[in-house]
Amino acid sequence: MTQTDIPRPESGDVVELIIDDHRLFERLMHQVRDETQDRAGLRSMLSNILVAHAEAEEKYVYPGLVKTDAIEGEDAEHSEHEHHEINEALLGLLEVEDTASEDFGDAVEALTKALTHHLYEEEREILNPARTDVDTATKAELGEKFAAERSRLLDADCGSVDNVRTLVEAAKAEDD
Ligand SMILES: [Fe+2]
Ligand SMILES: [Fe+2]
Incomplete structure (x- = not known):
């Protein structure tokens, strides 16, 4: 797989796009x-898509789900905190x-742990209520916004080591 193999959907049900x-x-x-794989290439691909996905969730999906009462504000905050933990682990990987x-x-291994935990929890606590409590039109609308933002960030090389470091530092400052 190479960078150009990252799918670039433009629309769809937001839950399916995330899954x-x-x-x-x-x-x-x-x-x-x-x-035996091109680990450096895979690492940069992983970094780009992880960051684009999480930032697009935070910008459009979580606020949209809070607005429709599918999730609470604190569920969104908790998920954002997990994104920060993933970014820290990702930065550790990028710096090797x-x-x-x-x-x-x-x-x-550290990234696998943080990511596996988050995927499990997000699918359970956020995507489940999104499936049942949000109407189809809203899910399509959120899907379109998520996809556009994700694509914009992928083009902006959001997974570069400099940008990931900036995100980690900003999250630390926010937590202080
Ligand atoms: Fe996600
Ligand atoms: Fe997430």
Whole structure:
């Protein structure tokens, strides 16, 4: 897989678009564990899509779901906090120079843990109520906004080490 293989949907049910990305993350995590793969290429792809996905969720999906009362504001905040933890683990991975090193494997493991936990919780606590409590037209509208923002961020190289570092520092300042 290469950067150009990242799907760029323009519309769809927001729950399905998010789930498709979650499955893509799992495939990429699986590949990046494989020492025979182009780990540096996979890592930058993973970084771009993880950041674009999470930022687009925070900007449009969570506020939209809070507005329709599908989720509470604190569910959104909790999820955003988990995105911060993922970004920290991601930064740790991006900062490893030698992709064949033990450190690289350890950083992949830390990211796997943070990400697996979040995907599980988001699917359970956020996407389930979105499935049942939000009408089809709203899910399509949120899907379109999510897809457009995700695409814009992918084009802006949002997963660069500099941008991920900026996001991690901003989140730390926010928590203080
Ligand atoms: Fe997600
Ligand atoms: Fe998320």
